[in-house]
Amino acid sequence: MALSPLVEVGPARRPSAAEQARTIMAGTNVASLASLTGDGDPWASMVTFGLVGGVPVLCLSDLALHGRNLKGDQRGSLAVAVPVPQETDPSDSGRVTLAGRFEQPREDEAAAARAAYNGAVEGAEVFSAFADFTFWVMRIETVRWVGGFGRMASADPESYLAAEADPVSPHAAFAVTHLNEDHADALLLMARHLAGHTDATTATCLRGDRYGLDLDVSTPRGATNARVAFDQPLDAPDGLRAATVELTKRSRAIAESS
Amino acid sequence: MALSPLVEVGPARRPSAAEQARTIMAGTNVASLASLTGDGDPWASMVTFGLVGGVPVLCLSDLALHGRNLKGDQRGSLAVAVPVPQETDPSDSGRVTLAGRFEQPREDEAAAARAAYNGAVEGAEVFSAFADFTFWVMRIETVRWVGGFGRMASADPESYLAAEADPVSPHAAFAVTHLNEDHADALLLMARHLAGHTDATTATCLRGDRYGLDLDVSTPRGATNARVAFDQPLDAPDGLRAATVELTKRSRAIAESS
Numbered sequence: 001m002a003l004s005p006l007v008e009v010g011p012a013r014r015p016s017a018a019e020q021a022r023t024i025m026a027g028t029n030v031a032s033l034a035s036l037t038g039d040g041d042p043w044a045s046m047v048t049f050g051l052v053g054g055v056p057v058l059c060l061s062d063l064a065l066h067g068r069n070l071k072g073d074q075r076g077s078l079a080v081a082v083p084v085p086q087e088t089d090p091s092d093s094g095r096v097t098l099a100g101r102f103e104q105p106r107e108d109e110a111a112a113a114r115a116a117y118n119g120a121v122e123g124a125e126v127f128s129a130f131a132d133f134t135f136w137v138m139r140i141e142t143v144r145w146v147g148g149f150g151r152m153a154s155a156d157p158e159s160y161l162a163a164e165a166d167p168v169s170p171h172a173a174f175a176v177t178h179l180n181e182d183h184a185d186a187l188l189l190m191a192r193h194l195a196g197h198t199d200a201t202t203a204t205c206l207r208g209d210r211y212g213l214d215l216d217v218s219t220p221r222g223a224t225n226a227r228v229a230f231d232q233p234l235d236a237p238d239g240l241r242a243a244t245v246e247l248t249k250r251s252r253a254i255a256e257s258s
Numbered sequence: 259m260a261l262s263p264l265v266e267v268g269p270a271r272r273p274s275a276a277e278q279a280r281t282i283m284a285g286t287n288v289a290s291l292a293s294l295t296g297d298g299d300p301w302a303s304m305v306t307f308g309l310v311g312g313v314p315v316l317c318l319s320d321l322a323l324h325g326r327n328l329k330g331d332q333r334g335s336l337a338v339a340v341p342v343p344q345e346t347d348p349s350d351s352g353r354v355t356l357a358g359r360f361e362q363p364r365e366d367e368a369a370a371a372r373a374a375y376n377g378a379v380e381g382a383e384v385f386s387a388f389a390d391f392t393f394w395v396m397r398i399e400t401v402r403w404v405g406g407f408g409r410m411a412s413a414d415p416e417s418y419l420a421a422e423a424d425p426v427s428p429h430a431a432f433a434v435t436h437l438n439e440d441h442a443d444a445l446l447l448m449a450r451h452l453a454g455h456t457d458a459t460t461a462t463c464l465r466g467d468r469y470g471l472d473l474d475v476s477t478p479r480g481a482t483n484a485r486v487a488f489d490q491p492l493d494a495p496d497g498l499r500a501a502t503v504e505l506t507k508r509s510r511a512i513a514e515s516s
Contacts, residue, residue, distance in 0.1 A: 030348045032290030032337045034300035037357075042292035042300050044337035046353045046404075065402070079290045079302035089380045090288045095304045099295075122347045144323070146304075 003224035005196025012195075012229035013211040017145045017153035018163035021096040022054050024082055024145070026165035029120045031056070034077040035069035043069055048124075049078070050116035054161050056098065057105075057113045058136040059121070059128045070136060074101045078138065092148040100141040100157075104134060113137050171237035172208035179205045179213075179244060186244070189251035191217040193258075195226035210234045213244070261482035263454025270453075270487035271469040275403040275411035276421035279354040280312050282340055282403070284423035287378045289314070292335040293327035301327055306382075307336070308374035312419050314356065315363075315371045316394040317379075317386045328394060332359045336396065350406040358399035358415075362392060371395050429495035430466035437463045437471075437502060444502070447509035449475040451516070453484035468492045471502070 015023070033047045045066040049056045056078055060067035070076060077099040084093045105113040113135050118124040127133060143155040155163075179187060184202070190213070191203035199219045203226075206214040212229035230243040231250075273281070291305045303324040307314045314336055318325035328334060335357040342351045363371040371393050376382040385391060401413040413421075437445060442460070448471070449461035457477045461484075464472040470487035488501040489508075 030339075032292075032302050032304075034290075034292030034302035034335070036298075036300050040294075040298060041333050041357060042294050042335045043355065043357060044290050044292035044302065044335040045355050046290075046337055046339050046348065048349055075299050077292070077300045077302040079304055081288075081304050090304065091306055091379070091381070097301065097303050099299060099301060121349070123349070 003221055006198045007196045009196040012227040014227055015166055015209050018155035018159035019166055021143050021145045021155055021160055022163045023166040023169060024080055024094050024096045025054060027170050028083050031078040031080045033066055035066050036073040036075060037069055038072055048121040050120035052112045052116045056138045057117045059117050059133050062132045062134055070102050076102050094147050097144045098140050101139045102136040103139060105137045166209050168234050168237050169209040175240045176205045176208055186248040189255060190228045190247050191215050191226055193251040193254040194228045197226060208240060261479055264456045265454045267454040270485040272485055273424055273467050276413035276417035277424055278405060279401050279403045279413055279418055280421045281424040281427055282338055282352050282354045285428050286341050289336040289338045291324055293324050294331040294333060295327055296330055306379040308378035310370045310374045314396045315375045317375050317391050320390045320392055328360050334360050352405050355402045356398050359397045360394040361397060363395045424467050426492050426495050427467040433498045434463045434466055444506040448486045448505050449473050449484055451509040451512040452486045455484060466498060
């Protein structure tokens with residue numbers, strides 16, 4: 001999967017596991033909760049959530065089993081997956097597990113928790129006010145990100161809480177398709193001159209994020225993943241076009257000077 | 259949500275919780291697994307699965323945390339949701355939780371387990387043969403179905419295992435839309451004369467399954483859900499058209515005789 005470049009290239013910034021996890025959490029309002037029954041058995045259930053910063057907020061009926069579970073034992077874990085089309089291989093798409101403890105919000109955080117949940121979940125303003133519903137905020141102890149085959153890492157809770165969700169990657173699919181369909185020559189230049197695979201024969205873009213592009217590169221030595229980084233991190237998806245033009249120019253300048 | 263009919267009507271068959279659960283399980287290959295860490299903490303993770311009858315089969319890396327968890331403690335639970343478009347309210351769509359224990363397949367069930375998993379999951383024939391991957395079959399102890407707001411029930415494992423997945427409901431969305439757009443008059447006849455809400459002013463179809471249709475009915479007394487059952491259970495989605503025509507004829511005959 002990863003061949004060494006043939007010429008030395010500098011490090012190419014990529015999103016940290018903490019950023020990847022924050023991005024996945026920001027992309028949906030549906031999670032699976034693992035809680036513990038009175039017997040200490042695991043129980044998996046679907047929940048909806050809002051976020052205060054990166055902190056998940058749930059609102060569960062005390063009558064539902066998962067609600068009763070958390071009342072009895074506050075340990076819990078959330079699995080969240082990137083929403084993908086049904087034909088996508090789920091094993092090769094992003095997901096994150098958070099584990100820790102759920103607590104009822106402190107007085108100073110109750111309003112923010114309520115607002116985050118009610119803003120994220122349809123109809124929540126009505127049902128979250130029912131007497132049998134309890135708000136829960138997660139005290140995160142473990143963050144585990146899986147990006148797909150061979151792409152995974154853990155993050156410490158502090159890094160996760162301090163990280164920003166990527167403003168670009170959830171919206172990059174169209175640009176990635178466009179690059180592959182209409183700018184294969186530019187991607188090949190990048191693979192050769194920015195990623196250092198000077199013998200590359202084809203290059204396709206796998207995904208884009210605020211820091212750069214992941215490429216799938218063919219060479220006579222075999223196939224490899226490669227990374228090319230933008231000049232500056234992007235703050236919005238509409239910066240992708242100018243950033244890839246800049247990458248192409250930079251590749252071409254190196255090609256012409258070598 | 260449920261008003262009494264104004265005239266007496268017979269019971270209208272609907273899918274059992276066991277059938278609903280089997281249908282949801284048959285509709286996807288992605289689940290969330292709740293397992294237990296070495297400390298007995300819950301851990302939520304995404305898994306792919308195949309089915310032997312209704313029995314879920316997993317294939318997990320012993321190096322991954324959830325694989326290590328099951329090696330240490332075989333208790334586990336799976337949450338599975340009906341795949342729905344992103345704009346759908348997830349709280350009002352179907353999901354099921356199974357809980358029980360995972361075991362490595364017995365010799366007499368190993369081939370079927372392997373075939374079910376490999377047939378359901380892309381690329382599984384390759385990775386499931388790796389030395390660090392273990393097959394697991396679930397010994398189901400608890401089945402909990404949630405259909406959406408106010409629609410939920412448990413099933414015993416025997417009923418779940420004996421039930422059939424509904425061949426109609428996963429494919430009924432188009433027919434339901436068509437009924438609502440072009441046959442509102444027929445739905446109103448059904449609501450009045452088959453469901454017994456003789457004062458109904460409008461009726462829309464919420465969903466269809468092999469046994470009949472769920473309707474949302476407006477009356478001067480308020481709104482109510484109602485059920486109308488087909489003459490015979492259907493074995494395939496393409497029976498929906500004839501079955502709804504039959505319902506309409508039956509409603510009209512009652513209307514004309516009263």
